[in-house]
Amino acid sequence: xxxxxxxxxxxxxxxxxxxxxxxxxxxxxxxxxxxxxxxxxxxxxxxxxxxxxxxxxxxxxxxxxxxxxxxxxxxxxxxxxxxxxxxxxxxxxxxxxxxxxxxxxxxxxxxxxxxxxxxxxxxxxxxxxxxxxxxxxxxxxxxxxxxxxxxxxxxxxxxxxxxxxxxxxxxxxxxxxxxxxxxxxxxxxxxxxxxxxxxxxxxxxxxxxxxxxxxxxxxxxxxxx
Numbered sequence: 001x002x003x004x005x006x007x008x009x010x011x012x013x014x015x016x017x018x019x020x021x022x023x024x025x026x027x028x029x030x031x032x033x034x035x036x037x038x039x040x041x042x043x044x045x046x047x048x049x050x051x052x053x054x055x056x057x058x059x060x061x062x063x064x065x066x067x068x069x070x071x072x073x074x075x076x077x078x079x080x081x082x083x084x085x086x087x088x089x090x091x092x093x094x095x096x097x098x099x100x101x102x103x104x105x106x107x108x109x110x111x112x113x114x115x116x117x118x119x120x121x122x123x124x125x126x127x128x129x130x131x132x133x134x135x136x137x138x139x140x141x142x143x144x145x146x147x148x149x150x151x152x153x154x155x156x157x158x159x160x161x162x163x164x165x166x167x168x169x170x171x172x173x174x175x176x177x178x179x180x181x182x183x184x185x186x187x188x189x190x191x192x193x194x195x196x197x198x199x200x201x202x203x204x205x206x207x208x209x210x211x212x213x214x215x216x217x218x219x220x221x222x223x224x225x
Contacts, residue, residue, distance in 0.1 A: 001131045001159055009159065018127040026123065027115070029166070031074040036168040038069075038142070046177050056192045059223035060176070060206075061142050063216065069142040069169040071116050076165040076172070078138045079106070080118035080125075084148065085137040089130050098124040132158045140165040141172030145179050153178040196221040 003022075007014040012025035038061075047054050061067055065077045083103040086094050093099040098121040107117045118138065125134035135158035136148040147158045153175060155161035164171045180189055188202035196217045203216035211217060 001157060003126070003129055003131060006126065006131050006159065018123065023123045026126075027073075027075065027119065030076060030163075032070070032166050033074040035070060035074075035166070036170060038169040038173060042170045042173055046173055049177060050180055050186055050189060052186070052190045052192075055224060056189055057173075057176075059192055059220050060189075060202075062223040063219045064144040065142045067142075069165075069172045073115055075116075075119065076141050076162075077144070078116070078118045078122070078140055079144060080121040081137050081139070081146070082121065084146070085125050085130070085133055088133040088136060088148070089128075093125075093128055093130075096124070097121060135159050135162045138162065141175060142169055143172060143176035143179070145172075145175040149179065149182075152182050192220055192224055194221050194224045199224075 001009075002016075003018050004014040004016045007016075007018070007022055007025070010022070010025045010029040012022040043054050043057055047057055050057075058067075069077060071077050080098070081103060082098055082100045082105055086099045086101050089099065091099070091101060094101060097105065109115065110117055111120075122134055122138055125137060128134075136146070136150065139146045140162055145153070147161055150156075150158045150161040153161065155164065161175070165175065180186055183205070185202060185205050188205055191198045192202055193199070199217040199220040200211075203211040203220060207214070207216045
């Protein structure tokens with residue numbers, strides 16, 4: 001997807017320049033205060049499909065997004081990963097706030113405009129013309145599934161996966177279920193308990209080798225209590 005294609009998709013003027021008007025159109029398109037929240041039925045169906053408990057799915061939801069799929073502005077919760085954009089684009093835009101060789105630089109709302117800073121970084125990345133890489137560099141929704149897995153999870157494009165996350169928390173749950181199924185994490189998910197030792201395999205696979213730095217195993221165990 002190029003900038004003009006994205007602009008047409010979000011109802012902005014397709015001039016090929018991703019500026020203030022296009023950014024506003026993107027935010028408007030992804031804002032959904034009427035999005036359906038997860039229901040007990042959604043959770044039960046997912047647990048049945050994965051052969052795990054409701055508590056295990058709820059624990060991951062709590063740790064990844066504090067139990068909510070949308071931020072205060074009504075947009076899906078995201079985390080922009082500058083190091084991933086750097087890798088996907090060969091570092092040709094680094095160093096920049098949206099492109100660095102190392103992970104980090106996470107802020108919430110540094111300029112106080114009410115918009116989570118990850119959305120600003122996403123727009124800065126889109127403005128380079130590397131639209132697909134920009135959407136791939138964010139984790140989306142309740143379970144913070146990275147956009148880079150769009151193809152593996154059966155979405156037609158990185159944007160399509162991102163757009164799906166704006167529709168409902170049920171759609172965000174579906175992303176998680178597909179991820180667990182595709183990457184073979186069913187057994188690890190089923191092991192989650194109040195004992196951090198039982199959470200390490202899932203945390204390592206889902207959050208990466210740095211899971212201990214951020215105590216994901218301990219957080220999952222606490223959420224299971």
